[in-house]
Amino acid sequence: MKVVIERDIWMKKVIVYRRLFHKYPEPGWLTFFATIFIAEHLEKAGFEVYVGREILNKEELMDPPTETEITLWEQRAVKLAKVQGISEEKVAVWMARMDHRTGVVAILDTKRKGKTKAFRFDMDALTVAECTDADRVPVKEQFLSQNEGVSHACGHDGHMALGLAFAEYVAEQYSKSVKNVGEVPNQKSVQSMQDEIQSEVCGRYMFIFQPAEEGVRGAFAFRHQWNFGKIDELYCCHIGFAQEDTFVAGAKGFLATSKFDVTFTGKSAHAGLAPERGRNALLSAAKATMDMQAFPRPETGITRLNVGKLEAGEARNTIPAHAKMIVETRGEKGELNTYMKEQALSCIEQAAKTYGVTYEVRFQGESVSAVSDEELSQNVLAAAKQTGVFSNYILTKDFGASDDGAVFMDMVEQQGGKAVYMLLGAKIKGLHHESVFDFDEEVLGKGFLLYKKLYERRISNLRFKCVEH
Structure with missing residues (x-):
């Protein structure tokens, strides 16, 4: 009623x-x-x-x-x-x-x-x-x-x-x-x-x-x-x-969660004349994004990871020197979110090393x-x-x-x-x-x-x- x-x-x-x-x-x-x-x-x-x-x-x-x-x-x-x-x-x-x-x-x-x-x-x-x-x-x-x-x-x-x-x-x-x-x-x-x-x-x-x-x-x-x-x-x-x-x-x-932004900094170069002189920030960010979808998840408990935005590059004929991604992880328990965050950061570090770029992580939100x-x-x-x-x-x-x-x-x-x-x-x-x-x-x-x-x-x-x- x-x-x-x-x-x-x-x-x-x-x-x-x-x-x-x-x-x-x-x-x-x-x-x-x-x-x-x-x-x-x-x-x-x-x-x-x-x-x-x-x-x-x-x-x-x-x-x-x-x-x-x-x-x-x-x-x-x-x-x-x-x-x-x-x-x-x-x-x-x-x-x-x-x-x-x-x-x-x-x-x-x-x-x-x-x-x-x-x-x-x-x-x-x-x-x-x-x-x-x-x-x-x-x-x-x-x-x-x-x-x-x-x-x-x-x-x-x-x-x-x-x-x-x-x-x-x-x-x-x-x-x-x-x-x-x-x-x-x-x-x-x-x-x-x-x-x-x-x-x-x-x-x-x-x-x-x-x-x-x-x-x-x-x-x-x-x-x-x-x-x-x-x-x-x-x-x-x-x-x-x-x-x-x-x-x-x-x-x-x-769900415990961590929100963070990642900026990759490489080196620009002419994409046709001398691409080998560049260090590709876009590829680094793309590799990190894909790798974060592939690492093993815990067998029990809710976990989440999402790359919500990815921006990179300056021009069609230039090796991208800059890239930015915004990421969040979540976990049913604090330790699960910590695991997801640490694995994501590891993927980012490895991707940066692969393409010879530097990166910076800035945490933008956190909850338990x-x-x-x-x-x-x-x-x-x-x-x-x-x-x-x-x-x-x-x-x-x-x-x-x-x-x-x-x-x-x-x-x-x-x-x-x-x-x-x-x-x-x-x-x-x-x-x-x-x-x-x-x-x-x-x-x-x-x-x-x-x-x-x-x-x-x-x-x-x-x-x-x-x-x-």
């Missing part, structure tokens, strides 16, 4: 946010408008907010944008932020604080003893031109991408919208609880006060809005510069990757394998079932791809915390990363009710323990 979700003020807010982010998508490390917009709203809600360079400091970024790209997207962000009602002075403040970096970490510290619960959301769009067919909802409802060649073809616009609305909800509920506590001495008994304060307003609430998930670049930078303390429970999510109207409490089977914590997944599943908004509820399933949320999950687990990655099954047009991709916005209402239930539910069984005396 189809569940009808009443669109209250929060549901409507999620959709408004989603359509705004969808209309103005930003790729990779260039999420300047989204950073300003989210940071401004969360600061007003009462969060302690950190942005850009305050998070990443001097961390070297993998596959960074050019200065020209940064300038272009910063200028767009400034104009759009002002259109959205953020004052010129505040925009200038956020731009200065970001210092050419993006991303948000927002913290609500209740000052009451309790766990740190973090919620992570990816921000970036893809460099995929959005389909403009008239029957698509973004076209009919006029929130089609306005940034040429860039679109939210993976659902991150929905993730940001959910994260921002839920963060504002948490801040509002906390504000109400503080007000109620302030009234206690004159109006209520201490026991009554304790009955009203639930564990979910103890400890710290942390919201992480991470750029550059596509290409698995962002999370490693965040992890390397992490200065925000231990996370006890981490919640990640993704729209899709599950059947329509199905909720998955804790995904597993994230991960499994959601079973106990926390069980708690999430119980909370989800209480919402009653999905038709099917599943404890776990294989994700089957890579996501650098796994890097955060691994970090939390290394700290002794627990992490889950939830999947929100939805009606979807096309597939992720396709120009026609879109999702039924009903999943946003379901997702918000899920997060709301996670907030309300006494997951940690700490009720009454967080009252300061």
